[in-house]
Amino acid sequence: MNLRFFYKNNLPKKEHEVIITSFANxxxxxxxxxxxxxxxxxxxxxxVYGGLDRYKINRIGINYNLSLEETPLIxxxxxxxxHQSHTGKLRIDRHGNFYWHGILYTNKQVNEMTYDEYKKLxxxxxxxxxxxxxxxxxxxxxxx
Numbered sequence: 001m002n003l004r005f006f007y008k009n010n011l012p013k014k015e016h017e018v019i020i021t022s023f024a025n026x027x028x029x030x031x032x033x034x035x036x037x038x039x040x041x042x043x044x045x046x047x048v049y050g051g052l053d054r055y056k057i058n059r060i061g062i063n064y065n066l067s068l069e070e071t072p073l074i075x076x077x078x079x080x081x082x083h084q085s086h087t088g089k090l091r092i093d094r095h096g097n098f099y100w101h102g103i104l105y106t107n108k109q110v111n112e113m114t115y116d117e118y119k120k121l122x123x124x125x126x127x128x129x130x131x132x133x134x135x136x137x138x139x140x141x142x143x144x
Contacts, residue, residue: 001028006040010064013041016071020062023072024079026141030134031083034058049074051110052081054092076135080127090123098123 003024005017020039027033038059044051049066053059060078062071084090091099097107100122110118118124 001025001033002036004036004038006038007064008040008042010041010043013064015068016041016062016066019068019071020075022142023075023138026138027076027079027134029141030137031080031130032087033079033082034086037079037082050078052078052085052090052092054096055094057085058082072139073131073135076138077127077131080130080134081123084123084126089126 001024003017003021005012005020024033024037024039036058038053038056040053040059040061041064042061043065044061044063049063049070051061053061060075060082062074062078066074081090085092089101091102093099095107096109098105098121105122108117113121119128
């Protein structure tokens, strides 16, 4: 799996790139991911740690201000979303419509939802169920 890194008005963080690359390669051995993923390290809004890009497939955003310790867990969360998209479970069109298993689920934007509404979205419930296990397995692979 290959990663491309993008920055917006910030200097590259090579230490983050090394951690992200190592962890993403481990995760790719656990769940199916596409051969190329774009990782954007941008300053995001407060309390926003990452996200799946709705305009470009297989592109994720990671908050530039995350510490090295926080980054792997957020990366795991976002890569599970990439997996959902890659396997056809989740699709977000350019108009912001969210499809889950091919069925329109909502066109309400995440920033228009309460935190409780967001956490109840089926793709977030799915990530929450998988994230800890995938993270632990990836951590074991990285430690070897």
